[in-house]
Amino acid sequence: MRRPSWAEGAALALTGAVLALYAALTLHAGGDYTISGAHPTQPVVSAQPRVYLPDQLLDLNTATLDQLQLLPGVGPAKAQAILDYRESTGPFTAPEELMNVSGIGPATYEKLAPYITLSPS
Secondary structure (H helix, E strand, C coil): CCCCCHHHHHHHHHHHHHHHHHHHHHHCCCCCCCCCCCCCCCCCCCCCCCCCCCCCCEECCCCCHHHHCCCCCCCHHHHHHHHHHHHHHCCCCCHHHHHHCCCCCHHHHHHHHHHEECCCC
């Protein structure tokens, strides 16, 4: 077995130290930590996902941008597209009308259907 050179040994030790630091920071991502005087960072992983539950239906005709983003698979762009559609065409008259919004097809609608409702006109 060949003995590693000093440079190879140092590279292996440095690689191990970097991986150990990465693992420690990843495991500790939920709290604040400071590296070389830097300000505490924000947690990387949210403790609770923000998603509506099936018994908490979201009204498409009154929902805000922030509320729409709580729906599974709806980010800022899709939420804004829903608001833009509602503003240009008026209130939704059927839940399936959501498929007329750009970026929402049948598969996305099927994921959203259990979470949405419409207020009476």
